[in-house]
Amino acid sequence: MTLPRPHRDDVLMGVCSFLGGVLLWSLGLYTQPDRTLLPAWAALVPLAVLSVQEMYRRSAPLLTLLVGTAALVADQLTVGNLFTVLLFTDTVYVATVYGPPAAVRRVPIAAGVVTVACVIGLPALLQDPFGLFLGVVVGMIILTPALTGVIIRNHRAAADAALLRAEQTALLAEMDRVQAVTAERGRMARELHDMVANHLSAIAIHSTAALSLDNPQTSRDALGVIRENSVAGLAEMRRLIGLLRDSGHDDQPAAAPTLAGVESLIAQCRTHGAASGLTFALDDRRGEGPPLPTPVDLAAYRIVQESLTNALKHAERGEVRVVLARAEGRALTVTVTSAFGRRPGPRAPGSGAGLVGMRERVALLSGEIEAGPVEGPADGPGKIWLVRATLPVHDEDEEPSA
Template identity: 65%
Template sequence: MFSPARPHRADVLLAVSGLSGGAVLWMIGIHVQNGRLFDAPWVSLLPLVLMSALELLRRTAPRTALSVGTLALVADQFTVGSLATLLMFTDLVYAAVLYGPPAASRRIPVVTLLVTVATTVGFIAWKPSADAVLIGIVVGMVSFGPALTGVSVRNHRDAAEAARLRADQTALLAEMDRVQAVTAERSRMARELHDMVANHLSAIAIHSTAALSIDDQGTSRDALGVIRQNSVDGLTEMRRLIGLLRDSGASGPPSTAPTLASLDALVEQAGANSASSGLTVTLDDGREASGPLPAPVELAAYRIVQESLTNALKHAAPGPVTVRLERSHTALTVEVSSVFGDRPGPRAPGSGAGLVGMRERVTLLGGTIGAGPGPGGDGVRIWVVRAELPVDERAGRG
């Protein structure tokens, strides 16, 4: 059945042009054959009109158009014939290969080749002459030639479409990579900013509250000293972060990133900040000299200790805060424990971003982390943050 889709404008132009050209040839008396069963010239207009109508279906129903067009061409052989009818049939063969389904585009060239060979052999066997060979050539030009052209154009069109799809997929993947890279970089910047500043700002908040609430000149002076020191240290950290962001060509952790070698200074500073809150901070470094750690592992371990000490300063009850480090052949263990419970005095509010940042750091390295109540002696409850970071080559590349 004919497709209900509207014909393409180019198909309408071909149909009108073919019909007009055939009508002009008929009016001036140009025909392609003589001595046929129906010699009346007007009879050749019937296949011409039908072939013109089929041109409207060359895209929407190419196989139907070719099938009916073949019958129209056969019928035209019993009339004086029209060159326009013949030319429009070649276009239908070409369109059937180009716009038809893949199976038809493979079958039609084979069928037209077989028809060309069979026609040539048949005419040579019936009447051996140069005319028989000429008839075979004409049949090939009318059927096999357009089919072969359609195959070539279709292959080029499919190749161009495949290239366009690959280009679109490549662009989509590139955009996805860009978005992921931007998201990862923003997360890294957020972790760095939080870990750098939160410790100092927490100490400033607690000691400024103490200075305002305790009417003692000595206490206020000590608190202001801690506030000044943390303000200077925080400013230094912020300047380092700004330098890190400006150094857009660097890859991996910057050379100025803190390492475990500066952990003593961090613990000492945390002890000074939390002394007024009744906290005593100690470092128990149980590592053995077994080679350097990958830079990402050192940075993550330092930040985990820094954030854990900041949380202890905000929330821990008076008592010991212990930082423990252990290293095996496969992992670095970082553990920070503090007394869990209520405490007097001012507190700094927490947002939970620090715990999120620690988990992100550990996840990126393929490690594990946990935070929660742990066993303590003498009825004392403790809060433990424990992380295990892989130290193999994969962690070094993380």
């Protein structure tokens, strides 16, 4: 087995411990001077072994513990050296700090068993109270570093777990922030599109008409509509920019549009769509009932607004009908129909963002929406473009379904 390269600090500790032990040995400072079975220099052998294995204390903690135990037993047959004992205590400590999880459980248990055996057995074996003192010393050499290593390892594990939890919390917070920013950007995109698209569509249609028709009166009327819608669109843009900047002024925020303004919206569309042969009608079947929640009211208005804008841009000549109905189950249904087909004359380009915005608004309210061409009534012009959105309406103390 190839041992890894020792750590620089461990090498320094092993060299210093060996030099310190040699210094004590040269001065004749032994821990067991009455042991004369072996010559005095024999005490340097366990010291050298423990000093060498000290260099691998972190990379091979269990191996150094086994070698250190054997060296300590051999040291008991010599005059002994204090640094040999100190190096062994460090070996026990390192085995519980850097060893595998099994070592954390087994080393302290084994150290405790040896300590208890020495505390009980040495006084009985020596028939002298001094044996009790020796048992306590053995406990200090074996059990104390083992318990210290367990405490240090537990503290490190707790610190690592706390750091991991902090990193996970930071990651979750960043994910929440990204989701919040994405949701806010989507909401801003929907509001910007819904507020400005109607005005810009009218500008595009009438400017195209003014360029394609060589009629001074038509051009004058188109320029009037263009100016009206450009001023209104600019005002909406300024209001939105003011809200985004959140300058902290005490100005009252502009009220969000509601279905109460649908009639005014349809009146504007009648003006814009007259040149294209479009007529607009409102069929309000809601009847009497409690007021709609603000999110539902705003979403319904925006769906009607976007549907009318799409009709101005794409619908064939004919009627554009808006139907508002509220079922007994408190669900609000918004239906907008228009003739489907390619109409002659000026048209404004579309990007499909409006349909995406409508679907997002309905999804946020856990509702349903369908948009696309369907077969119209038998006495009608054929296919029609249908937009039908069902928006659940919950009581104030009732949580909406996810």
